[in-house]
Amino acid sequence: MSGFDPGWLELREPIDHAARNAEVESVVRGYFGERASLTVVDLGCGTGSNLRALAPMLSPRQHWHLIDGDPMLLAEARRSLALWADCARDADDELHLDKGDRQIRVSFECADLTLRDLHFSDINPDLVTAAALFDLVSLEWLERLVAASAQRHVPLYAVLNYDGLAHWQPQAPLDERIVAAFNRHQRGDKGFGPALGPTTIDAFSALLAKYGYRVWQGDSPWQLGGGDRSLIRALTAGFATAASEIEPEMVEAFAAWADERADTEGAIIGHQDIFAAA
Numbered sequence: 006m007s008g009f010d011p012g013w014l015e016l017r018e019p020i021d022h023a024a025r026n027a028e029v030e031s032v033v034r035g036y037f038g039e040r041a042s043l044t045v046v047d048l049g050c051g052t053g054s055n056l057r058a059l060a061p062m063l064s065p066r067q068h069w070h071l072i073d074g075d076p077m078l079l080a081e082a083r084r085s086l087a088l089w090a091d092c093a094r095d096a097d098d099e100l101h102l103d104k105g106d107r108q109i110r111v112s113f114e115c116a117d118l119t120l121r122d123l124h125f126s127d128i129n130p131d132l133v134t135a136a137a138l139f140d141l142v143s144l145e146w147l148e149r150l151v152a153a154s155a156q157r158h159v160p161l162y163a164v165l166n167y168d169g170l171a172h173w174q175p176q177a178p179l180d181e182r183i184v185a186a187f188n189r190h191q192r193g194d195k196g197f198g199p200a201l202g203p204t205t206i207d208a209f210s211a212l213l214a215k216y217g218y219r220v221w222q223g224d225s226p227w228q229l230g231g232g233d234r235s236l237i238r239a240l241t242a243g244f245a246t247a248a249s250e251i252e253p254e255m256v257e258a259f260a261a262w263a264d265e266r267a268d269t270e271g272a273i274i275g276h277q278d279i280f281a282a283a
């Protein structure tokens with residue numbers, strides 16, 4: 006349904022984990038403090054990367070409810086989480102994991118988030134989280150989520166929201182034009198209506214203020230170097246393809262740019278993390 010390639014998600018996972026803002030993460034850890042157990046909903050979970058990053062910082066006993074619209078990604082999440090854990094057991098529809106001294110119960114839900122009720126009253130979560138999702142959603146959908154969460158005083162933790170900044174080293178003449186076209190493409194419909202794209206942070210912050218949330222926010226840029234060649238190649242090709250949809254007459258020039266950029270020294274892609282408590 007979503008067209009997110011599991012290979013792409015696997016490639017970005019270590020970079021995503023390294024990029025997550027440590028200060029915001031430590032606020033999240035402190036907020037839940039000594040709680041013995043916690044229920045977390047992860048929206049647009051993909052193959053489970055967000056759980057693998059966050060669960061080791063949270064309570065000894067956790068229940069994660071993973072939601073995604075793509076059944077293939079959910080199947081891959083189940084498989085890769087079982088491999089990630091020290092010990093994994095299937096229990097009815099759930100997966101029970103031991104990881105270090107954490108016991109993590111995982112349930113999986115295949116659902117279209119544009120249609121699902123966002124109060125999650127069937128799950129009663131202590132935290133709703135999402136990684137690399139909110140730049141795909143519309144303002145209308147995000148307001149529905151924030152309003153529903155505020156009603157139940159549920160904290161929100163959204164990481165790796167693309168903020169529109171992208172730099173390659175060394176710079177090349179077409180960089181600025183490609184990034185501008187890519188950023189316009191990010192505002193297109195990704196299934197939720199017109200996507201927030203690079204405006205996500207401003208829009209999300211304004212909504213959180215409107216619904217009375219306290220907010221902690223920080224940068225979480227991808228800092229890619231020589232060791233990240235495969236990711237740089239895939240990323241650069243993705244920028245060129247998206248930019249070409251906005252400027253079709255530039256398709257050849259953008260493809261040539263991507264070829265040259267594939268071996269670039271490094272790249273920085275800007276993201277922001279936000280934790281909000283009601």
Ligand SMILES: C[S@@+](CC[C@H](N)C(=O)[O-])C[C@H]1O[C@@H](n2cnc3c(N)ncnc32)[C@H](O)[C@@H]1O
Binds near residue numbers: 049072074141195
């Ligand atoms: C950029 S990926 C991020 C995946 C994962 N959170 C991660 O950090 O690796 C976005 C995810 O959102 C899911 N998604 C996109 N639109 C969706 C929708 N309308 N309903 C449910 N899931 C959706 C995709 O299937 C994909 O797994």
